[in-house]
Amino acid sequence: MNILIIGLSLAAMLFLLSAGLTLIFGMGGIINFAHGSFYMLGAYGGFQVIDSTGSFWLALVLAPLGGAAVGVLVERLALRPVYNREPFVQMLLTFGVILILEEGVRAVWGLDYKDVSAPAVLAAPVHVLGATVSAFRLFLIAFGAAMAALLFLVLEKTPVGTVVRAASADPEMVRALGIDVGLVRTGVFAFGTGLAALAGAVTAPLFPVELGMGFGVIIDCFVVVVIGGLGSIKGAVAASLLLGLVRAGGYGFAPEWVDLLSYCLLIAVLLLRPHGLFGRQRRLA
Amino acid sequence: MRIKRGIVAAAAVLAIVRPSLAAEPAPTSFRIAAIIGLSGPLAVIGADMRRGVEVALDERNRTINGVPIEITWDDSEGKPQVTVQKAASRIAAGANMVFGEIGSPATVALSGLTEQREVPLLVTFAADNALTTPGRLHWTFRTGKNVNSTVGVTAGFAERNHVRKVFGITPDYEAARDSWTLFKTLAATKGIEVVGEEFHQTPARDFSILLDKAMRSGADALYTVSQGNDAITLLKQANEVGLKEKMKLFGPGMVDEIIMRAVGPAGVDVGSTLRYHWSEDFPANKDFVARYKAKYGELPSANAGDAYDGMRWWLRVVADTHSWDKKDWVAAMTGSVITDSVEGRKDMGACDHQARQIALAGVGVEQTAPDLPKYGMKITDILQPGQIYRPCP
Numbered sequence: 001m002n003i004l005i006i007g008l009s010l011a012a013m014l015f016l017l018s019a020g021l022t023l024i025f026g027m028g029g030i031i032n033f034a035h036g037s038f039y040m041l042g043a044y045g046g047f048q049v050i051d052s053t054g055s056f057w058l059a060l061v062l063a064p065l066g067g068a069a070v071g072v073l074v075e076r077l078a079l080r081p082v083y084n085r086e087p088f089v090q091m092l093l094t095f096g097v098i099l100i101l102e103e104g105v106r107a108v109w110g111l112d113y114k115d116v117s118a119p120a121v122l123a124a125p126v127h128v129l130g131a132t133v134s135a136f137r138l139f140l141i142a143f144g145a146a147m148a149a150l151l152f153l154v155l156e157k158t159p160v161g162t163v164v165r166a167a168s169a170d171p172e173m174v175r176a177l178g179i180d181v182g183l184v185r186t187g188v189f190a191f192g193t194g195l196a197a198l199a200g201a202v203t204a205p206l207f208p209v210e211l212g213m214g215f216g217v218i219i220d221c222f223v224v225v226v227i228g229g230l231g232s233i234k235g236a237v238a239a240s241l242l243l244g245l246v247r248a249g250g251y252g253f254a255p256e257w258v259d260l261l262s263y264c265l266l267i268a269v270l271l272l273r274p275h276g277l278f279g280r281q282r283r284l285a
Numbered sequence: 286m287r288i289k290r291g292i293v294a295a296a297a298v299l300a301i302v303r304p305s306l307a308a309e310p311a312p313t314s315f316r317i318a319a320i321i322g323l324s325g326p327l328a329v330i331g332a333d334m335r336r337g338v339e340v341a342l343d344e345r346n347r348t349i350n351g352v353p354i355e356i357t358w359d360d361s362e363g364k365p366q367v368t369v370q371k372a373a374s375r376i377a378a379g380a381n382m383v384f385g386e387i388g389s390p391a392t393v394a395l396s397g398l399t400e401q402r403e404v405p406l407l408v409t410f411a412a413d414n415a416l417t418t419p420g421r422l423h424w425t426f427r428t429g430k431n432v433n434s435t436v437g438v439t440a441g442f443a444e445r446n447h448v449r450k451v452f453g454i455t456p457d458y459e460a461a462r463d464s465w466t467l468f469k470t471l472a473a474t475k476g477i478e479v480v481g482e483e484f485h486q487t488p489a490r491d492f493s494i495l496l497d498k499a500m501r502s503g504a505d506a507l508y509t510v511s512q513g514n515d516a517i518t519l520l521k522q523a524n525e526v527g528l529k530e531k532m533k534l535f536g537p538g539m540v541d542e543i544i545m546r547a548v549g550p551a552g553v554d555v556g557s558t559l560r561y562h563w564s565e566d567f568p569a570n571k572d573f574v575a576r577y578k579a580k581y582g583e584l585p586s587a588n589a590g591d592a593y594d595g596m597r598w599w600l601r602v603v604a605d606t607h608s609w610d611k612k613d614w615v616a617a618m619t620g621s622v623i624t625d626s627v628e629g630r631k632d633m634g635a636c637d638h639q640a641r642q643i644a645l646a647g648v649g650v651e652q653t654a655p656d657l658p659k660y661g662m663k664i665t666d667i668l669q670p671g672q673i674y675r676p677c678p
Binding site for chain 1: 550
């Protein structure tokens with residue numbers, strides 16, 4: 001039971017981390033290597049809000065807004081001029097964004113670790129079917145599930161989602177219909193970076209808040225995105241669940257081999273479904 | 286025969302006059318190549334070490350025997366390959382000594398280079414026993430603590446806190462496994478039973494399942510060799526499930542002032558060895574703390590204190606040789622003694638180049654004094670060198 005609950009909490013964290021990345025790639029076609037840096041920015045922003053106001057909940061609102069605001073700047077100033085260039089130009093550019101964000105965080109908050117604790121109401125351990133888990137983990141599971149449902153609803157069931165999907169599939173056609181595709185792209189990028197910042201703020205009570213924290217998570221994010229299928233939110237949900245449970249099982253039975261198990265899962269999925277669980281092969285002609 | 290006699294005589298004359306012939310001319314500057322982690326997770330440690338060294342240089346007015354001291358700071362990124370590459374470049378440019386690195390793998394790699402190039406290496410942080418195995422390295426000196434001493438202190442800590450059953454969580458790399466094996470051996474001699482052990486990858490993303498195993502094991506204490514980010518993750522996640530209410534939590538170097546800033550209340554009452562503490566009651570320490578506070582406006586961390594003390598000791602030995610020959614410095618440092626270090630007397634082992642010194646154990650505490658950070662460390666035990674280190678034969 002403990003493995004299941006921990007697995008679900010890991011899945012929730014993985015989904016929150018990777019949702020923004022898959023959204024930005026799926027809707028904008030951008031491989032954002034700076035995603036981990038937005039995650040870090042969210043954690044530091046969350047720390048600042050909690051330090052100033054004492055409210056973890058307010059941090060969950062303001063940190064993603066801050067991440068989205070920085071995302072708007074990055075998209076407008078850096079990415080927009082290179083949308084029609086080769087993909088490696090975008091990749092190099094997002095590498096540059098990593099350096100800028102890291103130096104920015106260092107200049108504002110310094111080198112020290114920051115302490116972010118779970119809110120008092122979620123700080124106590126709870127007993128679920130014989131397993132001792134923290135209330136904060138249960139909150140994370142619920143929060144991750146709610147975010148997945150919300151994202152799915154917005155993208156699949158609302159006019160905004162329809163425009164975003166259409167702009168991703170055929171931007172020229174959408175532009176011909178009078179819709180500002182540039183604005184859609186900016187919005188999607190900002191929403192994705194906001195999600196990364198939200199992940200940083202909400203998971204900060206569990207991990208060290210420090211300058212290198214973005215590098216550690218970016219590999220996990222890419223594993224989820226590749227297993228789920230590039231650009232698929234449904235795939236991100238499934239991959240997060242699969243990877244979270246495999247990792248939790250690994251911690252239970254072979255903690256020295258957890259990463260190896262994760263990569264075996266990745267290889268197995270790619271062998272069976274080269275485009276990921278929910279990825280679609282794009283037509284070339 | 287006459288020729289042979291002439292050669293012998295010439296050799297004898299050369300042997301007599303060798304010191305003056307071999308004496309190195311005074312350099313235009315004394316160059317220190319500092320190679321430490323200044324970015325990524327190690328940056329917080331590296332920055333403090335740098336501050337400690339800078340205070341040591343200021344204390345000498347940044348000169349040694351009338352020659353200015355030049356120090357260069359290179360970011361090792363915590364990687365052995367980068368460390369060796371940058372150190373090689375500095376040595377080729379004429380570095381007189383090397384200071385660094387932080388992590389044991391990079392420091393061991395660095396020691397290979399400095400041995401080969403015959404340049405002294407001063408180590409204040411890395412604790413791997415391989416750096417001070419007797420007779421192994423000639424040019425390397427460690428003024429900080431080693432693994433054996435820190436494990437010995439934690440075993441004593443367990444005994445004094447009446448630990449009977451212990452569960453171990455250890456990172457899966459050689460030095461950490463060796464450390465855990467040594468602890469198990471020492472624990473057995475003190476009647477402490479090891480009821481379970483787990484090994485984890487590093488960096489570790491989640492400890493909750495391992496912590497659950499520890500809580501179900503019947504142990505009254507959890508011992509962990511996890512350090513840095515892993516220690517922070519472990520402490521935060523242990524706090525989530527109220528582990529400290531059920532068992533004692535301790536480990537070598539597990540918490541210090543830096544970690545306490547990261548975990549806050551999750552570190553309170555956690556036992557650890559301390560590399561150095563600003564409150565140590567020695568005149569030289571009071572002087573150092575005052576200088577450090579005046580320069581940086583805060584108390585020195587363990588990493589700053591260790592780096593300061595090591596560099597101060599080394600520069601004093603070099604100055605006392607009145608020589609610019611590296612071999613003379615190494616000979617002088619081997620078996621040297623500093624009686625007024627920030628931790629009192631320290632003896633450099635002639636057999637292994639490991640400093641014999643007092644060792645500290647402490648716990649994380651909440652601090653109420655207005656000029657102190659909210660969370661810090663308190664010394665609980667001071668062990669004398671004879672209790673921890675084997676004397677050189």
